[in-house]
Amino acid sequence: MSRALSSVFSNRALIAVLGAVVIFAAGAVLIPGFASLFSVRAMLILGSLLAIAALGQTLVMILGGIDLSIPFVIGFANVVFASLYGDGLPAPATFAIVLGCAALIGAASGALSAALAIHPLIVTLGIGTAVQAGVQIWTRGLPMGSAPQAINDFVSLGGSTGPLPFPPLVPFTLLLALAILFVLRRTIYGRKLYALGASPKAAELALVRPVALWATTFALSAVFAALAGILLLGFTGSSSAGVGTPYLFQTVSAVVIGGTALIGGRGGYIGTVAGAMVLVELRTVLIGLGLPEASVQAALGVLILALVAAYGRDQHIRNLI
């Protein structure tokens, strides 16, 4: 049984799942109404949105990279989807156009980083900034439009899925997590991802093509960031190019709390989902305790450091030789 469990969760991911449970219990004791259906539903929706945005960050970090363009792509998808749909384009076509453009943006970042051996942090930052500015120029800084009703219902706070009291977003995220688990463990793409992340030299000798893999992975990251941006449009009701800003550091935090190492080759998506829930729960607890927004941020910083210091430490240099 325990072996079966540890094959599903890598060790650190298990700690993140436990952390999410413990923090939930603590919140339920400390704050009245924390465990109410309304509050749980809100946390699950916010957690799902963060988990979807952090999916690509997880894949990219398994490769040993980092994607700072996620918030910009979220803003891009948010604004462009609303504008195109508002101009009368049918929703499925809009959806395809936005995700397609996002994939191209991501693939460009990944291919450039790998082909020219440039740190992905700089490439994604530069391309992300240019994309966001491009969107702002296109809309003249005044984004218009809104989401189709189907997307609003998909993420709505009052929604339900059949007998379940949650909007379809929550079961969708669960299915997505299972699908990614399968992709990472049972497909050639997944195994290549870990191989290249763990040892670029060995992976190249095993005929993994780094440029193709980096391009694919960064494209996936941008596609899921764009998906999160479209879903956010349904959640907030109006579009804004800056809607993704908090996701820059939140995706990195969720992935790291979930036990994926930034050096590559280790980690998984189950941990990231747990990490996203940990972050959302912590925020809710801190706000529930009556802290103002600024103090919540500072306290969140302390708690992230404490969590990572407890189980996410690096090895000493003497053990790397």
Next chain:
Amino acid sequence: MLARLFAGREDTRLAALLFVVLLVLNIALNPARFAPHNWGSVLGLAAPLLLAALAVTVPFLAGRGSIDVSVGPLIGLVNVLIVKGLILGAGIQSPLLIVPAALILGLASGALNGFLTSVLRIQPIVATLGTYLIYSGLALTILPSPAGSVPDWLRALAGPWSVLPVGAAVLLWLAVRRLPYYDLLMATGSDDRAAYTAGVGVPRVRFTAYLLAGLFAGLAALSLTALIGSGDPNIGPGYTLIAIAAVALGGVSLAGGIGGLTAAFLGAADIFLLQSVLTAFNVSTFVLQMTYGIVLVLAVCLNSEKLKALIGRRRIAA
């Protein structure tokens, strides 16, 4: 002087070329602004970015993912603490107290970041991301909206005396370069395992790199406070990403072991002058942002060793 810039490291050549082009453009477009009697205030405008770029450079030099993303919020926090804590709160006006206070706050932050990354061994981007959140949260808690004013001597640090904080940073860096520590830092950044095997105390070297980053950030905070003449919790955090972009543009390697003050300053000056050129054309901030993103990507691509190797190989084949 120009000849020396070009004869220097190959990595900064592109940034130096861009610097010259942009400087000439700027002087042609706006001769009054770049006239000699205005040099002080132009340097004062550029100083926070120059010093922030130097601050993020030092951890990059130490390699293996060393990075300090907390530099921006730290600049903001020190600015807020000086204005709200010392000037408004305690009524202190003397440079003999305010300058050391800024530097000590910077060093304290450097010690905290160094402790988290080198002693606790939290991955640097996560550790400094944590302090990023803490500093920006604290700054907003202490001073929720811009307020206060600064004494005349401090205001002069953004005008006629702007050379003082920048000059102090240059002297400090030149001193560091003469110390054995500099060689240990570059050795650690180039290959930390080899350095450790050769007896270099790698964790201690990295700890000191964060200390230096904090110190330079303290100087940057003084320049920023002088420039804006008040306390503002919202300006500081923006410096992190732009400073990282600046040093990448200048040719500092994010993998460690390559770069220094010249690279950091050239990259930062390029971004400053680029903004200045575009402002002269009255373009919107969005166009400015877009140009800056494109220039950044183009510059790092052109700077890439791998690209140079590819081109070199093709030339030999032809």
